[in-house]
Amino acid sequence: xxxxxxxxxxxxxxxxxxxxxxxxxxxxxxxxxxxxxxxxxxxxxxxxxxxxxxxxxxxxxxxxxxxxxxxxxxxxxxxxxxxxxxxxxxxxxxxxxxxxxxxxxxxxxxxxxxxxxxxxxxxxxxxxxxxxxxxxxxxxxxxxxxxxxxxxxxxxxxxxxxxxxxxxxxxxxxxxxxxxxxxxxxxx
Numbered sequence: 184x185x186x187x188x189x190x191x192x193x194x195x196x197x198x199x200x201x202x203x204x205x206x207x208x209x210x211x212x213x214x215x216x217x218x219x220x221x222x223x224x225x226x227x228x229x230x231x232x233x234x235x236x237x238x239x240x241x242x243x244x245x246x247x248x249x250x251x252x253x254x255x256x257x258x259x260x261x262x263x264x265x266x267x268x269x270x271x272x273x274x275x276x277x278x279x280x281x282x283x284x285x286x287x288x289x290x291x292x293x294x295x296x297x298x299x300x301x302x303x304x305x306x307x308x309x310x311x312x313x314x315x316x317x318x319x320x321x322x323x324x325x326x327x328x329x330x331x332x333x334x335x336x337x338x339x340x341x342x343x344x345x346x347x348x349x350x351x352x353x354x355x356x357x358x359x360x361x362x363x364x365x366x367x368x369x370x371x
Contacts, residue, residue: 222280
């Protein structure tokens with residue numbers, strides 16, 4: 184399997200998988216288990232982003248990483264908005280293990296202000312939006328600088344989303360819950 188576990192201990196990140204809680208746009212847990220995985224290539228690039236953030240006294244907090252295709256369908260059925268969610272038939276970079284949703288936190292564990300919360304499906308979430316505070320603009324640019332310096336591509340509609348370049352072509356496999364050592368999805 185090309186998916187590897189990402190933990191606080193192995194990658195020096197904070198894990199806050201929102202879809203394993205009700206604190207997400209659906210208002211209910213999507214995952215039964217808060218296990219975090221990435222494709223091995225993405226996990227290596229995450230390690231570089233962690234190193235870059237640590238050099239300036241910051242850490243990364245992960246909101247989502249690998250997302251089973253079953254979860255992509257749950258999200259799509261709740262909010263079928265192609266500006267913020269990939270149609271499950273075409274496949275999300277998340278379902279390839281090739282994307283991560285995250286933010287920056289300071290040394291006390293406080294998240295930096297990014298102008299909106301994770302998964303705020305509004306124009307204010309777009310990179311380059313100037314309707315947010317100057318500090319939020321700077322924080323978004325700081326996150327983008329760290330992630331792109333580590334080799335990640337960004338999605339212009341979501342300040343929190345980073346993915347491997349050419350994910351659909353270079354990482355064509357869409358992983359399902361059954362591909363994991365332990366299922367993330369609730370029993371059917």
